[in-house]
Amino acid sequence: MSDENIKGQPSDRRFATKLLHFGSEIDEHTGASSVPIYQASTFHHHDIFNPPQYDYSRSGNPTRQALEDYIALLEGGARGFAFASGMAAISTTFLLLSAGEHVIVTEDVYGGTYRLLTSILDRLGIESTFVDMTDFEAVKAALQPNTKAVFMETPSNPTLKITNIAETTSWAKEHGLLTVLDNTFMTPYHQRPIEHGVDIVLHSATKFLGGHSDVLAGLAVTADEGLAKRLKQLQNGLGTVLSAQESWLLMRGMKTLQARMEHSERSARRLAEWLSGHKEVTAVYYPGLEGHPGRAVHEKQSLGYGAVVSFDVGSGERAKSLLSRVQIPLVAVSLGAVESILSYPAMMSHAAMPKEVRHARGITDGLVRYSVGLEDIEDLIEDLDQALRA
Numbered sequence: 001m002s003d004e005n006i007k008g009q010p011s012d013r014r015f016a017t018k019l020l021h022f023g024s025e026i027d028e029h030t031g032a033s034s035v036p037i038y039q040a041s042t043f044h045h046h047d048i049f050n051p052p053q054y055d056y057s058r059s060g061n062p063t064r065q066a067l068e069d070y071i072a073l074l075e076g077g078a079r080g081f082a083f084a085s086g087m088a089a090i091s092t093t094f095l096l097l098s099a100g101e102h103v104i105v106t107e108d109v110y111g112g113t114y115r116l117l118t119s120i121l122d123r124l125g126i127e128s129t130f131v132d133m134t135d136f137e138a139v140k141a142a143l144q145p146n147t148k149a150v151f152m153e154t155p156s157n158p159t160l161k162i163t164n165i166a167e168t169t170s171w172a173k174e175h176g177l178l179t180v181l182d183n184t185f186m187t188p189y190h191q192r193p194i195e196h197g198v199d200i201v202l203h204s205a206t207k208f209l210g211g212h213s214d215v216l217a218g219l220a221v222t223a224d225e226g227l228a229k230r231l232k233q234l235q236n237g238l239g240t241v242l243s244a245q246e247s248w249l250l251m252r253g254m255k256t257l258q259a260r261m262e263h264s265e266r267s268a269r270r271l272a273e274w275l276s277g278h279k280e281v282t283a284v285y286y287p288g289l290e291g292h293p294g295r296a297v298h299e300k301q302s303l304g305y306g307a308v309v310s311f312d313v314g315s316g317e318r319a320k321s322l323l324s325r326v327q328i329p330l331v332a333v334s335l336g337a338v339e340s341i342l343s344y345p346a347m348m349s350h351a352a353m354p355k356e357v358r359h360a361r362g363i364t365d366g367l368v369r370y371s372v373g374l375e376d377i378e379d380l381i382e383d384l385d386q387a388l389r390a
């Protein structure tokens with residue numbers, strides 16, 4: 001977009017400007033430069049025959065509404081929804097399906113999503129088939145008469161495989177399938193799936209959007225109003241909503257998203273290249289590497305490579321030794337924070353996945369996931385080098 005095409009509405013502005021000027025950044029009543037926290041559970045009806053916009057905070061809260069409008073703007077969707085966690089957003093979205101229906105899912109999906117599908121939704125009669133979505137023929141072969149949806153993660157967690165979003169959504173539309181994409185790793189700064197035909201975009205906003213390891217939240221954005229009405233009914237009926245306080249914290253974190261992502265990505269690319277030449281590392285997974293099999297596809301649908309690098313050190317014993325010797329990153333569940341986080345999928349994010357299933361999907365006992373934060377990259381490399389050489 002050229003400078004002369006910039007207009008007055010937030011939707012016409014560039015991403016960095018949208019992060020700060022999203023339509024609700026100034027309180028219209030007081031001029032406050034921060035969205036007020038409406039710490040209220042219920043709202044007075046001044047006229048019983050003309051109910052107010054907000055009546056009960058489960059159904060709607062002004063602070064949460066500001067956040068929901070914010071993420072809808074960033075993703076380019078019709079409406080946004082804020083949930084109590086990433087899994088609350090994912091679970092609520094999956095309940096658009098009914099008993100007897102079937103969904104096709106990225107095989108190396110986040111462990112919490114796998115657990116939901118295989119131990120909860122299967123009891124409700126919602127079936128799932130996990131496929132390698134780098135193989136489009138495998139996706140098409142998974143279609144069943146009762147298939148109603150396709151659920152994508154790209155890059156996938158934790159092996160960072162790439163799904164061709166536009167190819168998958170085009171095929172899905174031909175068969176009347178709902179398409180859902182978990183955009184946690186890329187965020188709308190790098191990747192806007194709705195522009196590639198996705199119906200619903202999901203985020204564990206606990207991660208890069210919040211960015212400070214201090215808020216638990218999930219977000220969803222629908223491409224159209226019809227889906228928005230259905231998802232709103234579920235959000236309200238299930239009560240899986242985000243509180244006003246957490247909504248405010250999340251908006252505060254999101255304002256610095258671009259600055260944080262740019263810094264972390266530069267460091268992640270440097271780390272991935274360094275790891276690729278380390279004799280103690282058997283494999284490195286990062287879409288920005290020259291040898292990554294999905295790089296060309298990723299570059300067509302994303303503006304960057306992200307800040308997560310996964311690598312294999314050859315065995316569970318070596319992985320555990322590494323985790324015990326690093327000094328700078330948090331050794332923890334989660335990712336996407338200002339501080340670097342080193343995670344062990346086999347015992348953390350994918351602990352619910354049986355060992356044989358993990359191994360079949362490339363999530364080995366030697367695999368670790370590094371979410372690169374804002375520390376100096378040379379310090380991170382020196383720290384990792386001493387831990388790897390032990």
